[in-house]
Amino acid sequence: MSLKVMVVVGNPKPASRTRKVAELLVSHLLSPGSFELEVLDLADHVDEIFAWPSEKMSALNAKVAESDLVVFASPTYKATYTGLLKAFLDRYPANGLAGVTAIPLHTGADFTHAMGPTFTLSPLLVELGAMVPGRGFYLPLSQMDRLDEVVAAAAAEYRGNLARLATVAAATTDASVPA
Amino acid sequence: MSLKVMVVVGNPKPASRTRKVAELLVSHLLSPGSFELEVLDLADHVDEIFAWPSEKMSALNAKVAESDLVVFASPTYKATYTGLLKAFLDRYPANGLAGVTAIPLHTGADFTHAMGPTFTLSPLLVELGAMVPGRGFYLPLSQMDRLDEVVAAAAAEYRGNLARLATVAAATTDASVPA
Amino acid sequence: MSLKVMVVVGNPKPASRTRKVAELLVSHLLSPGSFELEVLDLADHVDEIFAWPSEKMSALNAKVAESDLVVFASPTYKATYTGLLKAFLDRYPANGLAGVTAIPLHTGADFTHAMGPTFTLSPLLVELGAMVPGRGFYLPLSQMDRLDEVVAAAAAEYRGNLARLATVAAATTDASVPA
Amino acid sequence: MSLKVMVVVGNPKPASRTRKVAELLVSHLLSPGSFELEVLDLADHVDEIFAWPSEKMSALNAKVAESDLVVFASPTYKATYTGLLKAFLDRYPANGLAGVTAIPLHTGADFTHAMGPTFTLSPLLVELGAMVPGRGFYLPLSQMDRLDEVVAAAAAEYRGNLARLATVAAATTDASVPA
Numbered sequence: 001m002s003l004k005v006m007v008v009v010g011n012p013k014p015a016s017r018t019r020k021v022a023e024l025l026v027s028h029l030l031s032p033g034s035f036e037l038e039v040l041d042l043a044d045h046v047d048e049i050f051a052w053p054s055e056k057m058s059a060l061n062a063k064v065a066e067s068d069l070v071v072f073a074s075p076t077y078k079a080t081y082t083g084l085l086k087a088f089l090d091r092y093p094a095n096g097l098a099g100v101t102a103i104p105l106h107t108g109a110d111f112t113h114a115m116g117p118t119f120t121l122s123p124l125l126v127e128l129g130a131m132v133p134g135r136g137f138y139l140p141l142s143q144m145d146r147l148d149e150v151v152a153a154a155a156a157e158y159r160g161n162l163a164r165l166a167t168v169a170a171a172t173t174d175a176s177v178p179a
Numbered sequence: 180m181s182l183k184v185m186v187v188v189g190n191p192k193p194a195s196r197t198r199k200v201a202e203l204l205v206s207h208l209l210s211p212g213s214f215e216l217e218v219l220d221l222a223d224h225v226d227e228i229f230a231w232p233s234e235k236m237s238a239l240n241a242k243v244a245e246s247d248l249v250v251f252a253s254p255t256y257k258a259t260y261t262g263l264l265k266a267f268l269d270r271y272p273a274n275g276l277a278g279v280t281a282i283p284l285h286t287g288a289d290f291t292h293a294m295g296p297t298f299t300l301s302p303l304l305v306e307l308g309a310m311v312p313g314r315g316f317y318l319p320l321s322q323m324d325r326l327d328e329v330v331a332a333a334a335a336e337y338r339g340n341l342a343r344l345a346t347v348a349a350a351t352t353d354a355s356v357p358a
Numbered sequence: 359m360s361l362k363v364m365v366v367v368g369n370p371k372p373a374s375r376t377r378k379v380a381e382l383l384v385s386h387l388l389s390p391g392s393f394e395l396e397v398l399d400l401a402d403h404v405d406e407i408f409a410w411p412s413e414k415m416s417a418l419n420a421k422v423a424e425s426d427l428v429v430f431a432s433p434t435y436k437a438t439y440t441g442l443l444k445a446f447l448d449r450y451p452a453n454g455l456a457g458v459t460a461i462p463l464h465t466g467a468d469f470t471h472a473m474g475p476t477f478t479l480s481p482l483l484v485e486l487g488a489m490v491p492g493r494g495f496y497l498p499l500s501q502m503d504r505l506d507e508v509v510a511a512a513a514a515e516y517r518g519n520l521a522r523l524a525t526v527a528a529a530t531t532d533a534s535v536p537a
Numbered sequence: 538m539s540l541k542v543m544v545v546v547g548n549p550k551p552a553s554r555t556r557k558v559a560e561l562l563v564s565h566l567l568s569p570g571s572f573e574l575e576v577l578d579l580a581d582h583v584d585e586i587f588a589w590p591s592e593k594m595s596a597l598n599a600k601v602a603e604s605d606l607v608v609f610a611s612p613t614y615k616a617t618y619t620g621l622l623k624a625f626l627d628r629y630p631a632n633g634l635a636g637v638t639a640i641p642l643h644t645g646a647d648f649t650h651a652m653g654p655t656f657t658l659s660p661l662l663v664e665l666g667a668m669v670p671g672r673g674f675y676l677p678l679s680q681m682d683r684l685d686e687v688v689a690a691a692a693a694e695y696r697g698n699l700a701r702l703a704t705v706a707a708a709t710t711d712a713s714v715p716a
Contacts, residue, residue, distance in 0.1 A: 003350040012408050012448075034350045046408040050370050050442065069347050079485045079652055083445025084408065090370075090435040090442075099339065101347045115616055115652040118305055120478075123298045127437045131313050131340045133347075135305055160278065161310045162348035168248050168280045168312075169341035169348075171182040171213045191587050191627075229549050229583040229621065258473055258664045262624025263587065269549075269614040269621075294437055294473040299657075306616045361708040392708045427705050457697065459705045476663055481656045484672055489698045491705075492668050518636065519668045520706035526606050526638045526670075527699035527706075529540040529571045 003035040004067045010074035010085025014043035018107045021139050021151065022073035025105065028155035030069075040064065042084050049087045061091050069101045072125060076108035080120040089128060098129035103158065104136035114138045134161040182214040185246045189253035189264025193222035197286045200318050200330065201252035204284065207334035209248075219243065221263050228266045240270050248280045251304060255287035259299040268307060277308035282337065283315035293317045313340040361393040364425045368432035368443025372401035376465045379497050379509065380431035383463065386513035388427075398422065400442050407445045419449050427459045430483060434466035438478040447486060456487035461516065462494035472496045492519040540572040543604045547611035547622025551580035555644045558676050558688065559610035562642065565692035567606075577601065579621050586624045598628050606638045609662060613645035617657040626665060635666035640695065641673035651675045671698040 007022040019041060026037055040060060048054045064070055074081040081104075104121035106113070117136020125132060137154045139147070186201040198220060205216055219239055227233045243249055253260040260283075283300035285292070296315020304311060316333045318326070363384055367377040377399060384395055398418060406412045422428055432439040439462075462479035464471070475494020483490060495512045497505070544559040556578060563574055577597060585591045601607055611618040618641075641658035643650070654673020662669060674691045676684070 003347065012410070030350055049408075050404040052370070068343070068350075077444075077448040078450070078482060079656070080482065081444075083441045083443070083448045085441070086435075086439075086444050087441025090440055092436070099343045101344055111648040112651045114649045115656065119302045119616070119652065119656060122305065123302060124436060124438065126297055126301065126311075126314055129313075131344055132305070132311070133344060134308075134310050159351045162344060162351050164247070164278045165280055165310055165312060165341060166345040166348035168182065169338075169345035171209055171247075172338045172341055191589070225587040226584075228587075231549070256623075256627040257629070257661060258477070259661065260623075262620045262622070262627045264620070265614075265618075265623050266620025269619055271615070290469040291472045293470045294477065298437070298473065298477060303615060303617065361705065388708055426701070426708075457701045459702055477660045480663065481660060484655055484659065484669070487671075489671050489702055490663070490669070491702060492666075493663055517706075517709045520702060520709050522605070522636045523638055523668055523670060523699060524703040524706035526540065527703035529567055529605075530696045530699050 003030065003069060005030065005035045005037045006064055006067045006070045007037065007039045008064060008070060008072050008085070008088065009039065009041045009043070010072070010082040010088070012043055012046065012082065012084050014041050016043075016075065018073045018075050018105070021107055021147065022071045022105055024147065024151045025071055025103070025137065025155060028152050029158055038063070042088055046084065049084065057091060061088070061096070065092070065096055065100060067100060069103070071103045071105055072121065073105040073107075074121065076106045076113045076116055079113045080116050081106065081124070086124075089124065092128055095129040097125060100130045102130035102132050104132060105139070106136065107139045108141070110140050110142060114140070133158055133165060182209065182248060183246045184209065184214045184216045185243055185249045186216065186218045187243060187249060187251050187264070187267065188218065188220045188222070189251070189261040189267070191222055191225065191261065191263050193220050195222075195254065197252045197254050197284070200286055200326070201250045201284055203326065203330050204250055204282070204316065204334060207331050208337055217242070221267055225263065228263065236270060240267070240275070244271070244275055244279060246279060248282070250282045250284055251300065252284040252286075253300065255285045255292045255295055258292045259295050260285065260303070265303075268303065271307055274308040276304060279309045281309035281311050283311060284318070285315065286318045287320070289319050289321060293319070312337055312344060361388065361427060362425045363388065363393045363395045364422055364428045365395065365397045366422060366428060366430050366443070366446065367397065367399045367401070368430070368440040368446070370401055370404065370440065370442050372399050374401075374433065376431045376433050376463070379465055379505065380429045380463055382505065382509050383429055383461070383495065383513060386510050387516055396421070400446055404442065407442065415449060419446070419454070423450070423454055423458060425458060427461070428488075429461045429463055430479065431463040432479065434464045434471045434474055437471045438474050439464065439482070444482075447482065450486055453487040455483060458488045460488035460490050462490060463497070464494065465497045466499070468498050468500060472498070491516055491523060540567065540606060541604045542567065542572045542574045543601055543607045544574065544576045545601060545607060545609050545622070545625065546576065546578045546580070547609070547619040547625070549580055549583065549619065549621050551578050553580075553612065555610045555612050555642070558644055558684070559608045559642055561684065561688050562608055562640070562674065562692060565689050566695055575600070579625055583621065586621065594628060598625070598633070602629070602633055602637065604637060606640070608640045608642055609658065610642040610644075611658065613643050613650045613653055616650045617653050618643065618661070623661075626661065629665055632666040634662060637667045639667035639669050641669060642676070643673065644676045645678070647677050647679060651677070670695055670702060
């Protein structure tokens with residue numbers, strides 16, 4: 001069975017470096033052929049992001065919510081995720097990302113805002129019902145020259161985390177029968 | 180194989196209600212016989228919590244870090260986890276909870292501080308390398324009369340989340356071979 | 359001298375209850391005749407909020423940054439401020455609200471997200487250089503029937519806080535000469 | 538009138554670098570002769586920090602709460618303030634720091650945790666009723682060689698912020714008479 005994977009990019013400018021980092025993370029995280037990737041570049045939808053109702057936006061929200069794994073990627077704006085990404089997430093009802101495995105990803109100038117993805121974007125995604133398998137991923141510009149290495153290390157950590165979570169999952173399976 | 184499970188209680192008063200809620204959550208989450216549970220009531224260790232070095236504290240830190248699943252339970256003090264719980268976590272080096280599946284749990288008077296476990300304790304545990312499979316669990320005093328029902332619902336959500344994470348984990352397994 | 363005061367409303371729907379609460383807070387906080395109030399309802403500007411450059415948006419950003427006191431008011435969306443408010447704040451450069459006294463205000467359904475203004479909007483405004491004279495103000499729908507009383511109490515607390523800050527300010531004035 | 542000023546140090550090791558940075562900040566912030574400074578090094582009180590009741594601790598809590606200005610200084614542990622500092626703050630009832638002007642200060646190894654004082658310690662102090670006149674102050678080890686310059690710049694920013702807050706305070710004074 002093929003995994004449904006999405007990259008959601010919150011940069012108001014399209015085709016950003018942030019998008020490329022997120023796509024690279026997916027390619028390091030999953031084995032070729034095991035997944036279908038779609039990219040949602042929110043920069044392409046600024047005209048309708050505040051329209052309500054909007055069939056187009058509802059379809060995009062639904063597609064993200066039905067994914068198995070989503071990388072939510074944003075440049076760092078004022079220490080945290082962009083208003084554009086938040087505006088997209090605001091369209092969900094409570095618990096709208098239930099069951100989605102989510103990876104928060106911020107890019108930034110230097111390490112000053114390295115706490116952002118773990119301390120600001122991650123709680124937001126979790127509030128919506130998503131599960132985040134570890135730290136948020138933060139990439140400062142200063143590490144662009146060894147991007148592949150840094151992303152590979154992060155992917156290895158997520159894979160290790162997921163393997164450990166699967167062990168715990170196995171022990172909870174039978175518990176679904178009420179005691 | 181039996182799962183190693185711990186409850187770490189950060190209430191400066193021993194044998195607290197917070198501890199009971201955490202133990203109940205474990206019993207709803209896992210099937211009988213599938214795990215070994217140990218409880219670390221930090222109230223029993225206030226005398227040594229700031230001692231450095233301390234063989235006793237190091238042994239306790241190690242036992243928690245070697246667990247598969249840990250519920251970190253704290254009453255709400257000033258909107259967030261207690262200083263006692265933080266003092267225990269402060270003893271770890273960076274990444275000291277790597278590989279541990281952690282559930283943040285706060286009890287409180289009412290819903291005013293319901294954001295606490297997801298927005299304050301969860302990022303702290305993740306900073307230490309733990310994985311949190313969903314929201315933090317918050318229990319207000321006003322729900323004590325239907326405790327079992329509330330805890331059962333939370334446990335069901337964690338089980339569902341873990342099952343979904345296991346699906347994603349399965350797709351990442353083969354990716355551990357470098358591309 | 360008249361104080362320049364603004365209310366910035368982050369609700370995508372115009373003329374919201376959130377706006378009324380913010381205006382009421384200003385009327386309780388300041389004495390009549392001591393200030394000029396302007397309201398910026400961001401719902402009126404969704405079409406240009408992501409346009410770059412935009413003379414109209416730049417003028418609005420400048421007007422807010424030149425104010426003495428600004429109430430940043432938002433309904434609670436996903437436990438925190440709206441993407442629309444964040445999109446407006448994203449347009450500032452670093453330190454863009456330097457010198458502005460800011461009051462974070464969230465409205466919400468109940469007390470579940472009461473930590474929002476103090477733990478999420480306030481740090482964001484401070485990151486931009488603003489000063490927040492105390493807690494963020496949170497108003498749940500359940501208190502709308504005694505709105506005036508609740509807002510009056512919050513205003514009294516801000517006034518008390520500002521008076522105390524002025525005492526400290528007085529002691530630092532002379533220190534501006536290097537020791 | 539002389540300002541009552543305190544430095545509260547949350548490092549479990551006494552006489553730390555963190556303490557020195559906090560004392561230097563006070564000396565840059567206030568003019569000589571305008572204040573009385575007392576330092577509370579919590580490392581000296583680890584034996585009683587969890588004792589309840591404790592006359593000694595209550596007296597220390599009261600002294601801090603009666604201060605005009607307090608610098609709460611902590612090394613960065615796990616991205617945020619220490620458990621020792623939190624344990625001291627936990628002893629207060631709700632609103633226990635009402636009316637206190639507070640400056641959150643973290644020291645750290647590098648810029649990775651620079652968001653800590655503004656995004657974690659500041660909301661905690663505000664939750665207790667304190668007012669924070671601007672950003673939290675973060676000092677990485679890498680800036681120790683130009684400590685005086687960095688601290689002087691931070692002090693100048695706080696003085697500017699306090700002067701602006703005093704302007705707003707002046708406009709709210711008359712409003713204390715009900716409309």
